[in-house]
Amino acid sequence: MSDVSTEAPAQATKPTIFFDGVSSRRRQVTLTLGDALEIIEEGGTPVRWAYADIRRADSPAGLLRLACTAAPPLARLEIRDAALASDVTARCMRLDEHQTSRRGIAKIVGWSVAAAVSIVCVVLFGVPLAADRLAPLVPKSVERRIGDAAEVQVKTIFGRSVCEGPAGKAAFTKLVNRLRDAAGLDDDSMTAGVLSTTVPNAFALPGGKVFVLKGLLDKAESPDELAGILAHELGHLKHHDNMRGLIYNGGTSFLIGLLFGDVTGSSAVIFASRSLVEASYSREAETAADTFAIEIMHALGRSPKPAAELMFRITGKEGGSGLTNILASHPLTEDRLARMTREDRPASGPPLLTDKEWQALKLICGSGKI
Numbered sequence: 001m002s003d004v005s006t007e008a009p010a011q012a013t014k015p016t017i018f019f020d021g022v023s024s025r026r027r028q029v030t031l032t033l034g035d036a037l038e039i040i041e042e043g044g045t046p047v048r049w050a051y052a053d054i055r056r057a058d059s060p061a062g063l064l065r066l067a068c069t070a071a072p073p074l075a076r077l078e079i080r081d082a083a084l085a086s087d088v089t090a091r092c093m094r095l096d097e098h099q100t101s102r103r104g105i106a107k108i109v110g111w112s113v114a115a116a117v118s119i120v121c122v123v124l125f126g127v128p129l130a131a132d133r134l135a136p137l138v139p140k141s142v143e144r145r146i147g148d149a150a151e152v153q154v155k156t157i158f159g160r161s162v163c164e165g166p167a168g169k170a171a172f173t174k175l176v177n178r179l180r181d182a183a184g185l186d187d188d189s190m191t192a193g194v195l196s197t198t199v200p201n202a203f204a205l206p207g208g209k210v211f212v213l214k215g216l217l218d219k220a221e222s223p224d225e226l227a228g229i230l231a232h233e234l235g236h237l238k239h240h241d242n243m244r245g246l247i248y249n250g251g252t253s254f255l256i257g258l259l260f261g262d263v264t265g266s267s268a269v270i271f272a273s274r275s276l277v278e279a280s281y282s283r284e285a286e287t288a289a290d291t292f293a294i295e296i297m298h299a300l301g302r303s304p305k306p307a308a309e310l311m312f313r314i315t316g317k318e319g320g321s322g323l324t325n326i327l328a329s330h331p332l333t334e335d336r337l338a339r340m341t342r343e344d345r346p347a348s349g350p351p352l353l354t355d356k357e358w359q360a361l362k363l364i365c366g367s368g369k370i
């Protein structure tokens, strides 16, 4: 906030409009051009965008539309005043850095063709043959964009409140990092969060986004129970199961999104990401993710059995009861529990979290009921 007092708000004769990317409300704002761009709505909390993070978005003539790489993917700032627009653009050195190069366009067209081929294969042969081949080949940058778009939709479905209790967050990060390291996933872009909803589930989105829903955390009685399920989700990430599901279930949306060049701008993505969250992975994918989870837990000197017991408690109590049966995408048969039980080992590694860290994690969403 250092420069706020020395910089007068930039005056504009035409209104500047801001969409925060979370709600669809149009906000009339003023801008302050300090050490960062400050977006001020009367009576609201100012939003700061670092100049280096600001990118040009597609817009009609006479309007400068900006996005910010550090803001929610749908956040947009619309400047209609030409003088103000040129003041702002003069400060944004990386404004056009993301503009699709000739090579970039070739890549998008290439992947669109590939997605189309995949759809044709699904239609003609009725098997996700192409999806199986394609999923591991999708470029990381594309995967990440799809993950960003899916995250917006997931938060629409499950509520936007990411649990932020600082001690709980630190414990969660520690747990996820230990699993990630043991899994050999060297992806720096991997993120994990707890969403405040009573649904007992966990899932992974393309681009390395792992979500645990509070309902699952509430039912977990030890770090090992939660860790095994997270490890299973890392398995789906490692095997690109979510991309495979997306190409197979949401291939059309995938194609449409790519053709429009702005995945987040396409309402088709709603369909695509619903199919992600509700994805039924194949039995083979589930078994492979279980194998992966068993290996990670063993590598950490911990047993995979508690995770199976947690899943069993959830599906056992709520199995078959419609909407609450969220773990339907991860059906736990007696076989799976039996397998995890066979892989049970006495602990040979240190606990994944201390008691204190575990208690903090359990309270990451606050102590109140949702």
Ligand SMILES: [Zn+2]
Pocket: 232, 236, 281, 285, 286, 289, 329, 330
């Ligand atoms: Zn699974």
